[in-house]
Amino acid sequence: MKKDEWKHKEANFIQLIEGIHTDKDLGNFMALQQSIRDPYDTVQYKFFLIPDFNEKEGAVVIKIHHCMMDGLGAAGFFHCVSNEFDVKSLPALKPLPFIK
16 A cells, blocks of 8 residues: 555544543543444544543544444453453453464
């Protein structure tokens, strides 16, 4: 994929969000995003990056249409990205060969 094509596609699923600094602001943002149905001819997931949530923390909000993964799939995904993947915590998960 060429760089300009990537930049065009990236804008559809990675968004930088500013101005959210409290739990209430974050909750309102998430409630609003939940109410927005993305067109079916676009990607069915989005990553919202909130780099200045507070002085010491940023936040990532991931919006995924249920056609992409169910609750178990989402739990497995979050375990992997948090480096906390453990088949004992979710018995239905299968061991991953690249995680020791």
